Amino acid sequence: MKNQFSMQKVKQFATQLTWEFIGSVFIAAGIYNFAVQSKFPMTGFSGISIILYRLLNIPIGLSTIALNIPLAIVCYRLLGKKFFVSSLRCMVLSSLMIDYVAPLFPVYEGDRLLAALCTGVFGGIGYALIYSKNSSTGGSDFIIMAVKAIKPHLSLGKIAFWSDVGIILVGGILFRDIDGIIYGMVVNFIFAVAVDKLMYGINAGKLALIVTDHGAKICKVIDECCQRGTTILSAQGGYNRKEKQVVMCACNNKEMFHVQQAVKEADPDSFLIVLESNEVHGEGFQMIQIGEQSNG
Numbered sequence: 001m002k003n004q005f006s007m008q009k010v011k012q013f014a015t016q017l018t019w020e021f022i023g024s025v026f027i028a029a030g031i032y033n034f035a036v037q038s039k040f041p042m043t044g045f046s047g048i049s050i051i052l053y054r055l056l057n058i059p060i061g062l063s064t065i066a067l068n069i070p071l072a073i074v075c076y077r078l079l080g081k082k083f084f085v086s087s088l089r090c091m092v093l094s095s096l097m098i099d100y101v102a103p104l105f106p107v108y109e110g111d112r113l114l115a116a117l118c119t120g121v122f123g124g125i126g127y128a129l130i131y132s133k134n135s136s137t138g139g140s141d142f143i144i145m146a147v148k149a150i151k152p153h154l155s156l157g158k159i160a161f162w163s164d165v166g167i168i169l170v171g172g173i174l175f176r177d178i179d180g181i182i183y184g185m186v187v188n189f190i191f192a193v194a195v196d197k198l199m200y201g202i203n204a205g206k207l208a209l210i211v212t213d214h215g216a217k218i219c220k221v222i223d224e225c226c227q228r229g230t231t232i233l234s235a236q237g238g239y240n241r242k243e244k245q246v247v248m249c250a251c252n253n254k255e256m257f258h259v260q261q262a263v264k265e266a267d268p269d270s271f272l273i274v275l276e277s278n279e280v281h282g283e284g285f286q287m288i289q290i291g292e293q294s295n296g
Contacts, residue, residue: 016086016133016135017089019129019130019132019133020086020089020090020093020129020130020133020135021093022126022129023090023094023125023126023127023128023129023130023133024090024093024094024097024126024130024137025097025101025126026122026123026125026126026129027094027097027098027122027123027126027127027130027137028094028097028098028101028102028126029102029105029122029126030118030119030120030121030122030123030126031050031060031098031102031119031123032060032098032102032103032107033102033105033106033107033108034107034108034115034116034118034119034122035050035115035119035187036050036053036060036107037107037108037109037115038108038112038115038116038119038183039054039175039177039180044139044140044141044160044163044164044167045064045067045068045138045139045140047164047167047168047171047184048063048067048167049061049063049064049067050171051170051171051174054175059099060095060098060099061094061095061096061097061098061099061100062095062099064091064094064095064098064138064139065091065092065095067139068091068138068139068142071138071139071142071143072084072087072088072091072138072142074142075142075143075145075146078146078149079142079145079146079149082134083134083135083136083145086133086134086135086136087135087136087137087138087141087142088138089135090130090135090136090137090138091136091137091138091139094126094137112179112183113183113186115183116183116184116186116187116190117186117190119187119190119191120186120187120188120189120190120191120193120194121190121194123187123191123194124190124191124192124193124194124195124198125194125198127141127160127191127195128194128195128197128198128199129198131156131195131199132198132199140160140163140164140167143163144156144159144160144163147159147163155196155199155200156195156196156199157191157192157193157194157195157196157199158192158196160188160191160192160195161188161189161191161192164188164191165185165188168181168184168185168188169181171184172184205250205251205252205253205256205277206250206251206252206253206255206256206274206275206276206277207248207249207250207274207275207276207277208247208248208249208250208251208256208259208260208263208272208273208274208275209246209247209248209272209273209274209275210246210247210248210249210263210270210271210272210273211235211244211245211246211270211271211272211273212244212245212246212247212263212267212269212270212271213244213245213267213269214245214266214267214270215232215245215246215247216232217266217267218230218247218263218266218267218270219232219247221262221263221265221266222247222249222259222262222263224262225255225258225259225261225262226251226255226258226259228249228250228251228255228259229249229250230247230248230249231247231248231249232245232246232247232248233245233246233247233248234246250277256274260272260274
C-alpha cells in the first residue's frame with residue numbers, strides 16, 4: 001500500500017514536471033525567439049529583464065532570477081510552501097530555457113505585428129499550462145497569484161493585463177518607441193485572452209435543459225451515452241398547465257452532441273435547450289486551484 005502511494009506521488013510529480021517543461025518551452029520561444037529581436041516592451045518581470053538586457057546586456061534568465069528572489073520571500077506566506085517550491089523550480093527551468101535552449105532555434109526577424117501575435121500566443125499558452133498545474137514562473141506571477149488569492153473573483157488574464165500595463169509603458173517610453181508600446185499592448189491583450197481561454201476553458205462546457213414527460217428515461221440514456229450525471233426538475237407548462245419534467249445535464253462540447261442524439265432518439269417530442277457554461281465545478285470536471293488552497 002505504501003509503495004503504491006509512493007508510485008502515485010512519483011507519477012504526479014513527473015506529470016507536473018512535464019507540463020512545467022512544456023510551458024517553459026512555449027514561454028522561452030515567445031520571449032527570446034519573437035519578442036527580443038522585435039524590440040517591443042514585454043510584460044511582467046520578463047519585460048524588466050528585456051529592458052536590462054538591451055541596456056546592460058545582462059542575460060535575461062539571470063536577471064529574471066535575481067529580480068524574483070526578494071518578491072518570492074515576501075509572497076511565501078501568502079501562497080504556501082507547495083506553490084512556492086513549485087514556482088521556484090519553474091522559474092529556474094524557464095530561465096534556463098530562455099538563456100540556453102531558445103538560442104538554439106531560429107529567431108524571427110519579420111513583421112513586428114506578427115512577432116507580437118506569436119509572442120502573445122506562445123506566452124499565453126506557456127503560462128496557462130503552468131498556472132493550471134498550480135505553479136508559476138515567479139516574478140509578477142507572484143503578484144498576480146497573490147491578488148487572485150485575495151480577490152478570487154478576478155480572472156488571471158485580467159489581473160495579468162493590468163499589472164503589466166505599467167511595465168510596457170516604461171519600456172516604450174525609455175526606448176522612445178511608441179510603436180513598441182502599441183505592440184506591447186497587443187502582446188499583453190493576446191496573452192490575457194489566451195490565459196483565460198485555456199485556464200477557464202478547462203472548466204467550460206455546455207448545459208442541456210431537456211423538457212420531457214419521460215425524465216427517468218432521458219437520465220438513463222444520457223448515463224449510457226456519456227456517463228454524465230443528471231438532475232430532474234419539476235415544471236409546469238405555461239399554456240396548458242400540464243406537469244412536465246426538466247432534465248438538467250452539464251457536459252463538455254463533444255459529449256453534448258451525443259446527448260442531443262440520444263435524447264432525440266429516446267423522446268422525439270422532448271424540447272431541448274443548450275446553453276454555454278463558462279465554468280463547471282464538480283465530479284467529472286477539473287478544478288483549478290491557486291496557491292495555498294491546494295495545501296490542505
